[in-house]
Amino acid sequence: MSFSSPTFPRPTPWVARIIAVTAVVQLLLETIFTSGQIHQLLAMDPGNFLTRPWGAVTYLFVHSGFIHLAANMIWFYLLGTAVENRLGSRTFLLFYFYCGVGAALVSLMLSFLVPVGPMIGASGAVFGVSVAFAMLWPDAELMVFPIPVPIKARTLVLAAAVIELVLAQMPAMSGVAHEAHLGGMLAGWLFFKIQDVSRRRPVPALREQPERVVMVQQTAVSHESDRPATPIRPLAPRPGADPVAAEVDRVLDKISATGIESLTAEEKRFLAEVSKRKQRDLS
Numbered sequence: 001m002s003f004s005s006p007t008f009p010r011p012t013p014w015v016a017r018i019i020a021v022t023a024v025v026q027l028l029l030e031t032i033f034t035s036g037q038i039h040q041l042l043a044m045d046p047g048n049f050l051t052r053p054w055g056a057v058t059y060l061f062v063h064s065g066f067i068h069l070a071a072n073m074i075w076f077y078l079l080g081t082a083v084e085n086r087l088g089s090r091t092f093l094l095f096y097f098y099c100g101v102g103a104a105l106v107s108l109m110l111s112f113l114v115p116v117g118p119m120i121g122a123s124g125a126v127f128g129v130s131v132a133f134a135m136l137w138p139d140a141e142l143m144v145f146p147i148p149v150p151i152k153a154r155t156l157v158l159a160a161a162v163i164e165l166v167l168a169q170m171p172a173m174s175g176v177a178h179e180a181h182l183g184g185m186l187a188g189w190l191f192f193k194i195q196d197v198s199r200r201r202p203v204p205a206l207r208e209q210p211e212r213v214v215m216v217q218q219t220a221v222s223h224e225s226d227r228p229a230t231p232i233r234p235l236a237p238r239p240g241a242d243p244v245a246a247e248v249d250r251v252l253d254k255i256s257a258t259g260i261e262s263l264t265a266e267e268k269r270f271l272a273e274v275s276k277r278k279q280r281d282l283s
Contacts, residue, residue: 008078009077009078009081009082009244010081011077011081012080012081012084012085012089012092013084013089014084014089014092014093014096015076015077015080015081015084015092018076018080018096019073019076019077021061022060022061022063022069022072022073022122023069023073025061025062026061026062026063026066026069029062030065030066039062039120040118041055041058042055042058042059042061042062042120043055043058043059043062043118043119043120044056044058044059044104044107044118044119044120044180045117045118045119046107046108046110046111046116046117046118047111047118049108055104056100056101056104056105056108057097057100057101057104059100059104059119059120059121060097060100060121060122060124060125061122062120062121063120063121063122064120064121068121072121072122072123072126073122075126075130076122076125076126076129079129079130079132079133080092080096080126080129082133082136082137082243082244083095083129083132083133083136085244085273085274085277086136086243086244086247086270087132088269088273095128095129095132095188095191096125096128096129097125098128098187098191099124099125099127099128099129099184099187099188099191100122100124100125100128100184101187102124102128102183102184102186102187102188102190103123103124103125103127103128103180103181103183103184103187104119104124104180104183105183106179106180106182106183106186106187107119107177107179107180107183110179116179119177119180121177121180123177123180123181123184124177124180124181124183124184124187125184126184127160127164127181127182127184127185127188128184128185128187128188128191129188130156130157130160130185130188131157131184131185131188131189131192132188132191132192133153133157133243134153134154134156134157135188135189135192136243137153137243137246137247138152138153138154139152139153139154140152140153140243140246141153142156144156157185160185161182161185164178164181164182164185165178165182168182244274247270248271248274251263251267251270251271254267
């Protein structure tokens with residue numbers, strides 16, 4: 001009997017760069033720039049936001065230690081690679097900082113209602129990336145130590161949101177920026193909701209149904225007949241499977257069933273991005 005070893009995704013361009021820059025910054029702060037004043041200048045401090053607004057970005061690269069850094073970057077690597085492949089590198093980079101800044105601004109707004117201290121770490125942005133993964137592949141099964149059974153991405157993210165909301169109410173947990181975690185998740189969710197709204201444009205009178213978002217089950221209607229075609233179902237990735245490969249299989253199945261003209265603009269862009277990556281890997 002043979003056992004297959006777990007596979008790890010190849011880091012995508014901006015996932016690798018963000019991890020590298022964050023690690024280098026942390027190394028410098030641990031070895032050369034050890035002054036507490038430097039940490040304060042780089043942190044996101046709602047109480048001093050007007051004098052140090054850059055903190056809404058720089059706090060993403062500062063961590064309390066290498067364990068804090070490793071926890072954020074490992075989770076970012078495991079989920080971010082699939083999300084960058086799906087969104088494209090440029091959109092993914094903007095999304096990462098959008099979630100990070102969004103987390104900072106949520107904390108800033110909450111500071112007018114409750115005390116919110118300075119915060120550091122990329123957790124807000126990483127939580128936003130987790131939301132993106134769950135919205136793109138809600139039924140993907142993830143293994144989370146020490147839980148012995150796989151958990152669907154959608155369930156995991158919803159559970160994390162509830163836990164963060166509960167912990168944010170506990171004064172004893174004030175050392176962790178749970179408000180920023182929730183802010184990053186909210187920013188990520190709003191990003192996709194805004195994308196959905198922007199797609200809802202008026203359609204020609206002859207078209208009965210607007211195009212649906214990728215990864216949503218749909219029943220295609222043939223242009224040659226009024227008979228509904230076979231429903232196309234997204235493939236549920238196995239534990240450890242590559243979500244990008246599963247998405248490629250789903251789109252190819254759709255082409256086989258209803259023709260390439262049935263693809264949405266987003267699905268066509270996704271195939272083009274995957275094709276470009278394959279060409280770069282072969283060159």
